[in-house]
Amino acid sequence: MTARVLIVTNDFPPRPGGIQSFVHGLAARTPGVAVYAPAWPGCAEFDRRQPYPVVRHPTSLMLPTPAVARTAARLVAEHGARTVVFGAAAPLGLLAPRLRAAGARRVVMLTHGHEASWAAGPGFRSVLRRIGGHADVVTYLGEYTRARLAAAIAPDKLVQLAPGVDTGRFRPEAEPGRAKEALGLAGRPVVVCVSRLVPRKGQDRLIAAWPEVLAAVPDAVLLLVGGGPYRRRLERLAGGHESVRFTGTVPASALPGYYAAGDVFAMPCRTRWGGIDVEGLGIVFLEASATGLPVVAGASGGAPDAVRHGETGLLVDGEDTGELAAALAELLGDPERARKLGAAGREWIGREWSWDLVATRFHTLL
CATH class of the missing domain: 3.40.50.2000 (Glycogen Phosphorylase B;)
Structure with a gap:
């Protein structure tokens, strides 16, 4: 199965959390997507239920190491992916040059609270600036995170993208009590x-x-x-x-x-x-x-x-x-x-x- 979009992310179900549900929600609504994410208990059963391919790293955390870079680059090439989305810009966004070399033409990086934190410290800020330099688009959640990220990311790359809510799942009770x-x-x-x-x-x-x-x-x-x-x-x-x-x-x-x-x-x-x-x-x-x-x-x-x-x-x-x-x-x-x-x-x-x-x-x- 070919995929036009490859999502590379540490944050993905069945690991619980808000970022995980955010990234999963984007994947579920994007035609022609594939996901590269860490292993987590229950992931094999979860992955079988998805209508797109999910490739798991063998451990519960991915860092921008040569091994992770090789696998991500291979997936870009195998799927002919023209767009790569990093589920969180830091630190995996450091892989962007390698994935462009493998065939990616567009790089979108999502940010959350921890990238805003990185922007506050001089050492981390310089790394975040380097990461953002490899992106075409860097998203932010709201005004607070935009203001923080602006210290490290070029303003013309920043675009707001916050999580959606499934109002069919989360709704007032039909039978209160x-x-x-x-x-x-x-x-x-x-x-x-x-x-x-x-x-x-x-x-x-x-x-x-x-x-x-x-x-x-x-x-x-x-x-x-x-x-x-x-x-x-x-x-x-x-x-x-x-x-x-x-x-x-x-x-x-x-x-x-x-x-x-x-x-x-x-x-x-x-x-x-x-x-x-x-x-x-x-x-x-x-x-x-x-x-x-x-x-x-x-x-x-x-x-x-x-x-x-x-x-x-x-x-x-x-x-x-x-x-x-x-x-x-x-x-x-x-x-x-x-x-x-x-x-x-x-x-x-x-x-x-x-x-x-x-x-x-x-x-x-x-």
Whole structure:
């Protein structure tokens, strides 16, 4: 099978994550595509379900080494690929000259939060400038990441391309309450956070704020959906309290049901390490809005691009547990306002973040 477009990416399912779902969504909507990505548990079964070829690197991480370059160049030549898309510009974008030599005529590089972080440090910035020099187009998620990237990437190469949301999958419940019932939470107000358990996402701040929320809404539940290296620390912080629930990692196919179990979505992300560890956008905010939930987000990095303060949710200082608790208690205690914010978010996502719009923009860049 020939492919006009080769996507070279470290971020691809079944590995979970927002970037992975973004790149997969682009691949699924691009005719004549092939993908080169790292191995991940369950990838063989996943790859069999795709209508395009997926070639797996034998390990879980690809770096711009000679071996990866040889394989990518071979795929360009074998498929006659005229366009190469790097799922994340750094660091695999360093392979671009080799792939042009193999026959690629156009190079498109996607960027996310970590490229914006690279642009902040002199050493990494010089590498990012070199990477961007090999591209025809470099995409950015929103105004925050564009401003950061402009320190290293020529402005005329920068084009906005943010993730789309499948509003058919992520949507308000047809039968309200069914998702809560399935999780044993029937009748209880639920704050849900869907994310990897890492410090930047702010689950620790949610747990710290939770006693104040419970003082206002005694039967509320905090539902933390996802796995990650911070789980043990978070469990210690929660102290086994019945109202804080951990699901662990869940399959992507099950995520809509977890969003639907919430009354409010919250992820008080924060910038760490002087801007090195920062949220690029936060697709979970968009998925929550598509589900009809009001969103409480940390005013950090690119998160404000995914939430309209006072219209689709509330932006808070992710470090201020008092401000966070007040926002959560306010929305849980005022279901009518929460409903209006959620409905406005659903309408906004359908109008400006649909996959049809994103796919059209992407195909124009190709």
